[in-house]
Amino acid sequence: MFLPGESIELRRSSELFLEKLREWGWIDKAPAIRRLKVDDKRIRWITKAERLYQELPPHLEAMARLSLATGMREANVTGLEWSQIDMQRKVAWIHPDQAKAKKAIGVPLNVEAITVIRQQMGKHSTHVFSFKGIPVKKAGGATWKKALKRAGIDNFRWHDLRHTWASWHVQNGTPLNILQELGGWNTYEMILRYAHLAPEHLAGYAANISDNAGHIFGHTKMEDTKKAVSSTR
Known part of the structure; x- marks a missing residue:
């Protein structure tokens, strides 16, 4: 059995090898390699x-x-x-x-x-x-x-x-x-x-379109967006 990192490396190496075979004309199409599921519970x-x-x-x-x-x-x-x-x-x-x-x-x-x-x-x-x-x-x-x-x-x-x-x-x-x-x-x-x-580091990026969405429905002003973002920092 391969560890998660080892399975990723093996898959990438296999993909590169198959792509080279396609470039050399040995195969018509590089087959897709199924991704192995990583057990995040560990x-x-x-x-x-x-x-x-x-x-x-x-x-x-x-x-x-x-x-x-x-x-x-x-x-x-x-x-x-x-x-x-x-x-x-x-x-x-x-x-x-x-x-x-x-x-x-x-x-x-x-x-x-x-x-x-x-x-x-x-x-x-x-x-x-x-x-x-x-x-x-x-x-x-x-x-x-x-x-x-x-x-x-x-x-x-x-x-x-x-x-x-x-x-x-x-x-x-x-x-x-x-x-x-x-x-x-x-x-x-x-x-x-x-x-x-650490999803909180995405808060500033999520706020990038807050004004656009709020403007459509008339619920959010830019000042409210800035206050919300600053409160997460």
Whole structure:
């Protein structure tokens, strides 16, 4: 079974290949490829009030905090090395062979991320995150699941921390094209699943025709439209 992002990439590659076959005269018409339905029910996020941090052991708490601060995937957090971090520039980078899209990713480090990373200094010579002197290989295992149970959070994977990070960004006004760069998604289509989380940013555009519609029925004046738009900001 393919993940949503993988199915999108496979479909696009197949469409390009079939189009080339048509151009070369090998086929008369490129057949349409059915779009696979993405299960948006799996796009979950946690609220800031939930007690996840309090239930996690210190090393997993730190890793979860970094994931929520940067959107980094589990493998990129567990495999993060000191050589990948520039504290002066406040940036980390994911090498192409570590990235899902096989492209290097620059990860800007906000205040929360910098705080977490500084707290790990001196614990291991090469890896940022370790437990009892050994680099952590997996974060979302049995200990993670037990912590979720104690916190009363159901059906939540480590990868859902990335969904939470993306959701918070959209809810706080980060444009989707910027979010795509921050998260290292290969296609814009892959982040459209988050667009519905902040419909209020469309209010200004919706007001563009309010005067036209109101004028027809004699209900709305331009001043009322401006007041309505300003109240949403």
